Amino acid sequence: MSPHGFPGTLHNVIDLRALRDDPDRLRASQRARGEDDAVADRLLDLDSRHRSALTRFESLRAEQKSAGRSVSSASPEEREPLLAAAKTLSSQVKEAEAEADRLAADLSGVLAEVPNIIEEGAPAGGVDDFTVLDKAGAPRELGFTPRDHLELGELLGAIDMDRGAKVSGARFYFLTGVGAMLELGLLNMAMQRAAANGFTPMIPPVLVKPETMGGTGFLGEHAPEVYHLPADDLYLVGTSEVPLAGYHANEILAADALPHRYIGWSPCFRREAGSYGKDTRGxxxxxxFNKAEMFVYTTAERAHEEHLRLLGWQREMLDLLELPYRVIDTAAGDLGTSAARKYDxxxxxxxxxAYRELTSTSNCTDFQARRLNIRYRDPEGKPRFATTLNGTLATTRWIVAILENHQQADGSVVLPEALRPFVGREVLEPVGAKG
Structure with missing residues (x-):
């Protein structure tokens, strides 16, 4: 029996009713992602068998209840055959219940592996098949051979990779002196700008339960990226999207209060599995790393406009930091499990x-809300699943672009004007060789 007291109860991560009405939408989405489109037929088959099993169970249970009433009102001579028939029915009900539960488990297993259906208009293909939507700012003519961010960071006394590796291993680091102040200033700037735009600032927990990590879609293809603490059965988050998505799990939100906008500041942890040999310097x-992440709960009708607002706020931040950048529409095969559309x-x-990713913003439609059971009531009072969206507003990686784009020939870095009040200085000056 399911935990809800009824055999075969499902929390669908894909809307099965919509799938029955238009299976070609899932098929097209799977093909665009480079995934198996036959999964639509497997789901339809399991769904049909599951519903048939539930119907049989309900019919047999109704018959069992009727037989029970007949036994209680039967005469002594009628009771024995009726009891025998009731016993047979009881066995059949248990078998039907077990079959419905088995099919529900099979259906849930397939559903759990199916990524979100992409939004119409998202480019098909893999990591290199994105569409460039816009460019802002021109790369600066430096007039000298530029130093990379690590050389600059060492000159400024801002980044110490060697001691990070000594203490924790490869791909760890210390931000020191002005490096620490630069990151704090950058994140504070992001938090204050988000708050001014109506976001509620949040400092979330960074250890979450399996149902929260799985509910956001990070225990499928992304599982190798996630740090797990087996003794506690908790996961370290790779983004505050995860705890912010779980914040309203199993709740029905007030529709007139939507959208709910949160900005979460958290350390983030990623195993970087499969990235051996990539970006090993710096x-x-x-x-x-640290990150300020925007997270929004809204309705399906408002989601597209909200997605563009998130992108707009990201672009405002990059413009204030005087960074040349481009906006790309990420291809379907590079969206990850939860996103239906993503702009970087x-x-x-x-x-x-080259251009390197600083921000992403994703529309996850109702994919996460279905897994986490987050709903609101529509104007008719009917519960509907919410839509969730997320977007980076600042992160440690931004230091790379700030240092390299604003460097001077002598190794100093002139901070963009908007950032200066948050860092407490206009120029980062070299401090000499590492101690």
Whole structure:
């Protein structure tokens, strides 16, 4: 029997009713992602068999109840055959219940592996098949050979990778002196700008239960990225999206209060599994970093506009930091499990001669809300699943772009004007060789 007291109860991560009405939508989404489109047929088959099993169970249970009433009112001579029939029915009910539960488990297992259905218009293909939507700012003509962010960080007394590795291993680091002040200033700037735009500032827990991590879609294809503490059965989050998504789990939100907008500041942890040999120098790809993450609960009808607002707030932040960047529409095969559409802002990194991701903003439609059972009541009073969206507003990696784009020939870095009040200085000056 399911925990809800009824066999085969499901918390669907894909709307099965919508799938029955339009299976081609899932098929097209799977093909765009480079995934198996036959999963739609497997789901339809399991769904049909599951519903048939439930119908049989309900019919047999009704018959069993009727037989029970007949036994209680039967005469002594009628009772024995009726009891025998009731016993047979009881066995059949148990078998039907077990079959419904088995099919529900099979259906849930397949559903759990199916990524969100992409939004119409998202580019098909893999990591290199994105569409460039816009560019802002031109890469600066430096007039000298630029130093990379690690060399600059060492000159400024801002980044210490060697001692990070000594203390914790590869891909760990210390931000020291002005490096620590730069990160704190950057994140404070993001938090204050978000608060001014109506976001509620949050400092969330960074250890979460399996149902929270799984509910946000990070225990599927992303599971190798996640740190797990087996003794406590808790997970370290790779983004505050995870605890912020779990914040309203199993709640029905007031529709007239939507959207709920939160900005979470948290340390983030990623194993970087599969990234051996990639970005091993400096702080581009590390195991621990800090991030300010926007998270929104809204309705499906408002989600597209809200997604563009998140992108707009990200662009405002990058413009204030005077960073050249481009906006890309991420291809379906690079969306991850939960996102239906994702826009990235990639800043220019002079020493790499390339744009590198600084922000992402994703519309996860009702994918996470279904898993976490987050609903609101529509104007008719009917509960509907909420839509969740997320977007980066600042993170440790931004230091890379700030240092490299604003460096001077002598190794100093002139901070963008908007950031200066938060760091407490205009220029970061070299401090000499490492101690």
């Amino acid at each position: 702080i581009i790809r590390v195991h621990q 802002c990639e800043a220019w990194v002079p020493t790499q001669g």
